Amino acid sequence: MIERPDLSDDATGSRMNTSITPDEPQLTGAPLRMSGQERWGVLAYASGLLFLCGLSRPYSGLIDIPIQFFLKNRLHLSAPDVATFRLYAGIPLYVTVIFGFTRDRLNPLGRRDRGFMIVFGLATAAIFTALAFTPVSYATLLGGVVIATSSFLLIDMAKAGLLGTLGQQQSMSGWISVVWNVVESAPFIISFFLGGQLSQTLEQDSTGAAARALFLVGAAVMLVVAAYGWLRPKAVFDHLRDERQTSLTPWSDVKRLARSWPIYPALLIWFLWDFAPGTQTVMQFYVSNELHASDAVWGNYNALFVAGFIPTFLLYGWLCPRFSLRTLLIWGTVVGAPQMMPLLFIHSPESVEAAGFGLGLLGGVCSAAYWDLIIRSCPKGLQASMFGLTTAVYWLAARFGDLWGTDLYKNHGGFVTCVWVTTAVYFLILPVVWWMVPGRLVGAKEGEVIAA
Secondary structure (H helix, E strand, O other), X not given: OOOXXXXXXXXXXXXXXXXXXXXXXXXXXXXXXXXXXXXXXXXXXXXXXXXXXXXHOOOOOOOHHHHHHHHHHHOOOOHHHHHHHHHHXXXXXXXXXXXXXXXXXXXHHHOOHHHHXXXXXXXXXXXXXXXXXXXXXXXXXXXXXXXXXXHHHHHHHHHHHHXXXXXXXXXXXXXXXXXXXXXXXXXXXXXXXXXXXXXXXXXOOOHHHHHHHHHHHHHHHHHHHHHHOOOOOHHHXXXXXXXXXXXXXXXXXXXXXXXXXOHHHHHHHHHHHHOOOOOOHHHHHHHHHHOOOOHHHHHHHHHHHHHHHHHHHHHHHHHOOOOOHHHHHHHHHHXXXXXXXXXXXXXXXXXXXXXXXXHHHHHHHHHHHHHHHHHHHOOOOOHHHHHHHHHHHHHHHHXXXXXXXXXXXXXXXXXXXXXXXXXXXXXXXXXXXXXXXXXXXXXXXXXXXXXX
8 A cells, every 4th residue: 555645734833825927936035835735736736747748759658659550551751761750850859958958948838837838839730740740651751750859858848847847846756757647647648559550440541541640649739738838836836936048048057957967867867767678669660570469568578567657666666755765766777677587478469458557567667766766857947957857868868779689680689688688777877876976965864854
């Protein structure tokens, strides 16, 4: 049984009566202390925002799996060709720090993060609508995904900056990490289940009709994201202290970010965890071509894999007030590093689906701990810039690891080699935790104040 986290005021934390303007967070003074009920309100608001953003991402949401199979089945691309398309389509993701830095500097509609959701939710919906009525080709798919991703990233960075700031100011980075990981798992599960089914359904339609249905679904979800931006719950925004130093020049902020040592080991750990040559295109082609599984089986495996993380994400919520982050990083990695080894015993479509949930269970604690470390490592006022770097590192690791994996799969030992290489990379995280992560960041438990 997972206990509710202790979200109540501490013995000395009383509410401050400070006047807050309707759309701006407070600009000076210490952050207001939240009551337990208000903290649950923050987690509820964060859950809705995370769910919508996870479902609507052009590069990993509901439409991503149909695009992959569209490339494979309609355009007849090989595994390296699909990986290369995804590498090029991810160009905006490799420079996400630019979008994060934009969030840290600008204030659209005078509503800050909510303004980004409104403006770029509508913009991304318009891009998806245009794609729905554009003739389908390799070039139009690639260009459309790149443009939609660029627009969406400004929403994603606003979300990340907002939640990262709340996690730091209220000393609740552990539970923000838990909610972040659990709730974002739900869109992945839905995307993989429905994405695989949608792909098979669209196989019966003409190319143009299939693309039109696909992108109109994406546009509808983005309109809901824009509508969510109009909400302004007091529990979230009345307790938020704006730490952004817009009086400084952009170059000063760039230098401040670059000189912040804690971000580097956190980013390195995140890179190693996401550099998994055996888990993306390689796994898709292995399951489809060698095990002769359907598109739906591949989608179901991914959905069950992501669902498997959820119980151990919640376990992290119980552990983080009881153990230091350093302890959770080390033992989480020891358990999570061999996560992919059971794939060596997969020999049928049925075993693929059966293995998915168990593999996910092994990775939940370490994933939540890595994200907790990232939140704690953010420089004040540059939270979105840090999450921009994190997103860029993730996609660089994932796409280049994917590309290398297809070479290993095709030329250097096949699927077995990919699994062993992935496991070896995961174990490299341990020396980074031991020797590079600053002790002051990881010595505290959830709710304890971190030394400046």
